Amino acid sequence: MTLHFGVITLFPEIIDGLNCGVVGRAFQKKLARMTCWNLRDWAISTYGQIDDRPYGGGPGMVMMYEPLHQAIVHAKKTMPTGTKAIYLSPQGQKITQPKLHDMVVNQQSCLFIAGRYEGIDERLFEEDIDEEWSLGDFVISGGEIAAMAFIDAMVRLIPGALHDERSSIQDSFVNGILDHPHYTRPAKFNGHLVPEVLLSGSHQAIERWRRTQALGKTWLKRPDLLENLVLSPEDKQLLAEFNQNIWLATEASTSFKE
Numbered sequence: 001m002t003l004h005f006g007v008i009t010l011f012p013e014i015i016d017g018l019n020c021g022v023v024g025r026a027f028q029k030k031l032a033r034m035t036c037w038n039l040r041d042w043a044i045s046t047y048g049q050i051d052d053r054p055y056g057g058g059p060g061m062v063m064m065y066e067p068l069h070q071a072i073v074h075a076k077k078t079m080p081t082g083t084k085a086i087y088l089s090p091q092g093q094k095i096t097q098p099k100l101h102d103m104v105v106n107q108q109s110c111l112f113i114a115g116r117y118e119g120i121d122e123r124l125f126e127e128d129i130d131e132e133w134s135l136g137d138f139v140i141s142g143g144e145i146a147a148m149a150f151i152d153a154m155v156r157l158i159p160g161a162l163h164d165e166r167s168s169i170q171d172s173f174v175n176g177i178l179d180h181p182h183y184t185r186p187a188k189f190n191g192h193l194v195p196e197v198l199l200s201g202s203h204q205a206i207e208r209w210r211r212t213q214a215l216g217k218t219w220l221k222r223p224d225l226l227e228n229l230v231l232s233p234e235d236k237q238l239l240a241e242f243n244q245n246i247w248l249a250t251e252a253s254t255s256f257k258e
Contacts, residue, residue, distance in 0.1 A: 001107050002030055002031065002032060002033050003031070003032040003033075003104065003107060003109065003154070003155070003158060004032070004033050004034075004035070004079055004080055004083070004109040004110075005032065005033070005034045005035075005109070005110055005111075005112070005151050005154075006034070006035045006036070006037070006075050006078075006079050006083070006109075006110070006111040006112065007034065007035075007036045007037070007111075007112045007114060007144075007147050007151075008036075008037045008039055008068070008071050008072065008075060008111065008112070008113045008114065009036065009037070009038065009039065009114040009142075009143070009144055009147070010038070010039050010040065010050070010114070010116055010142075011114075011142070011144055012036045012037075012038050014144040014145075014148075015034075015036050015144060015147065015148065016036075017148065018034065018148055018151060018152065022152070022155065022156055022161060022162065023151065023152050023155045023156075023161075025161070026155045026158060026160075026161040029160065029161075031155070031158045031159075031160055031161055032155050032158060032161075034151065035075070035078065035079070037071055037074070037075055039063075039067060039068065039071055040067075041071070042066075042067040042068075042070045042071045042074075043067055044064065044066060044067060049064075050063060050064055050067045050068070051063050051064055051116075051117055052064055054118065058118075059118075060117050060118035061117040061118060062117060062118050062119060062120065062121060063115060063116060063117060063119065063120040063121065064121060065120075065121040065123050065124060068113065068120060068121070068124055068128070069124060069127070069128055072085055072111070072113065072124075072128045073128075075111050076111065079109050079111060080109045082108075082109070083109040083110065083111050084108060084109070084110055084111065084130040084131055085111045085113060085128055085129050085130045085131075086110055086111065086112050086113065086129075086130065086131045086132070086133050086150075087113045087115060087120065087124075087125075087129045087131075087132045087133075087143075088112060088113065088114055088115060088132075088133055088134070088135075088143030088146040088147055088150075089115060089119065089132050089133075089134060089143070090134050090136075090137065090138065090139050091132060091134065092131070092132030092133040092134035093131075093132065093133060093134060094134050094135075094136060094137075095133050095134070095135075095150065097153075100150070100153050100154050100157065101157055103154060104154050104157040104158060110150075110151075110154075112143065112146075112147035112150065112151070113129070113143065114142055114143030114144045114146070114147050115142065115143045116141070116142045116143070133146070133150065134146075135149060176225060176228065176229045177214050177215060177217075177218040177225055177226070177229070178214060178217045178218045178221060178222060178225070179214060179217075180209075180210040180211070180213040180214040180217070181213050181217070183195070183198060187199060195209065197209045208238070211235070211238055212238040212239075212241060212242050213242070215231075215235060215238055215239045215242060216239065216242035216243075216246070219239060219242070219243070
């Protein structure tokens with residue numbers, strides 16, 4: 001089954017940027033497909049009006065109920081039964097990797113509504129919008145970038161989308177922690193060396209090092225992630241070793257300066 005994405009937007013030319021790289025290849029291989037609708041096709045006048053001033057006054061414009069309602073109804077008729085209409089907004093739930101993974105596993109088709117201006121008429125949430133998603137606690141000019149980010153993140157989880165499926169398995173957040181450090185040739189450059197263990201050829205030692213580094217990076221950069229995990233005794237030992245090495249390195253650096 002091909003995973004189907006839809007986007008309703010005022011700027012379909014922005015969404016065209018998905019037709020390259022990993023996502024573009026997945027479209028070509030028919031692992032996923034995308035349909036984009038220009039909201040102005042449902043404008044209420046020959047001038048292409050799709051927004052109006054808010055009742056009660058205030059700055060900015062609001063996307064009108066009628067054009068967007070008609071566009072969503074049309075898109076849902078075109079897309080598979082059970083398609084979720086998802087409005088992209090900083091007020092939505094912050095989406096995580098496990099959520100996107102579940103959507104892909106369940107072959108959930110998604111219709112993304114890319115808002116603009118001050119947002120959309122609130123009445124649309126009562127009938128047309130199934131979920132509200134957010135990239136994070138910040139504001140961007142429109143939902144197009146968010147739609148592209150979510151589609152990209154989901155497509156790479158589709159079996160066959162990546163050249164090597166192990167790439168998505170070891171991504172950050174997949175197992176609740178960040179990814180381990182990566183190195184490539186040359187082994188030495190400007191005095192910077194690749195860790196010896198990666199050159200050892202010992203797969204067991206390399207995997208142990210990578211797990212230690214992944215846990216350590218998470219502890220240093222995103223300790224909040226570890227709060228939600230139940231670490232195994234082995235992981236606790238690895239994290240303790242990482243912290244010990246950090247402490248030893250700090251002590252050595254301090255002693256050298258003195």
